[in-house]
Amino acid sequence: MTRRHQQITEALRHAIADGRYPVGGALPSESELAALYDVSRGTVRHAIGTLLDAGLIGSRQGARHVVMSTAPSQSFSELRSFAQWARAGGHVPGGLVLDSARGAADGEEAALLRLAPGDPVLRVRRLRTLDGDPVLLERTVYAGWVADAVERLPADCESVTTALRDSTGLVFAHGEHHLDAVAAGTVDAKELGVRRGSPLLRVRRTTTSGEGRPVETSDDRYRPGAVVFTVRNSTRANPLARTTAD
Structure with a gap:
């Protein structure tokens, strides 16, 4: 049976999505909800906490919660897989391998995975869905030592x-992410259901094990409006660095 706070979370999520609570506007107070x-207000706070974690609303001291986005948000404050993040936000994740092939690492792949050029790798193209809709096309290259398991x-x-x-x-323990925007190519457009040339959010990531051994490097492309990434920093801690485009 679905818990009451989950039902309230979904009701508020739908209200945000259909514009009853527009971006920039405030949610009703906890007492009103x-x-x-x-x-109880405790149940409302539980539901509000889920929306905060998803990045749909923001919180300010002494003020009502403000709607930040209609798209679910993924934070870089912790390393979680797409499926883990989706489930935590109350969404249904899906995935399907479109093609998979072994090959030899090129120079860039070898550098990222700490291999020698020509060492074996496994290249996998995978389509990810969120609540049944295609949102992410992954092009992942796995180091040869993990290829059999994949x-x-x-x-x-x-x-x-x-x-x-x-x-x-x-265990996927550490990740490095590089974000930029790219235009959808023919394959991207077909798989993500967008027009060729549409802007896509690209996340290039390399993940390592707890021992620091590179496991995979990937070029992930998100459909417009599907996911918002959040980076929270301060004057004391800043995990975000700016670099020029390659």
């Missing part, structure tokens, strides 16, 4: 990260 849904996974594996941890004990 508690009365509206006939629940190939044994089903084509519709929901979370490669979780499946590899459960089957081999491999």
Whole structure:
């Protein structure tokens, strides 16, 4: 049975998505929401916390929560797989391998994975969905030492990260991400259901194990409006660095 706070979270999520609570506008107070849904303020706070974690609303001291976005948000404050992030935000993730092939690492792949050029790698192209809609096209290159384990996974594996941890004990512990925008090519447009040339958010990431051994490097392209990434920093800690485009 769905818990009451989850029902309230979904009701508020739909209200934000259909414009009843527009971006920049404030949600009703906790007291008003508690009365509206006939629940305690503690239940409302639980629902509000889920929306905060998803990046849909913001919080200010002494003020009502403000709607920040209609798209779910993924934070860089912790390393989570696409499926783990989606489930935490109340969404249904999906995945399907479009093609997979072994090959030899080129110079860039070898440098990122700390291999010698020509060493074996596994290249996988995977389409990710969120609540049934295509949102992400991944082009992932795995180091050869993990290729067998990746190939044994089903084509519709929901979370490669979780499946590899459960089957081999491999933990994806560290990640480096580079964000930019690119125009959708023919393949991107077809798989993501957008027009060729549409702007896509690209995240180039390299992930390593707890021992610092590179596992994968990937070029991930998100459909416009599908996901918002959040970076929270301060004068004391700044995880975000600016670089010029390659």
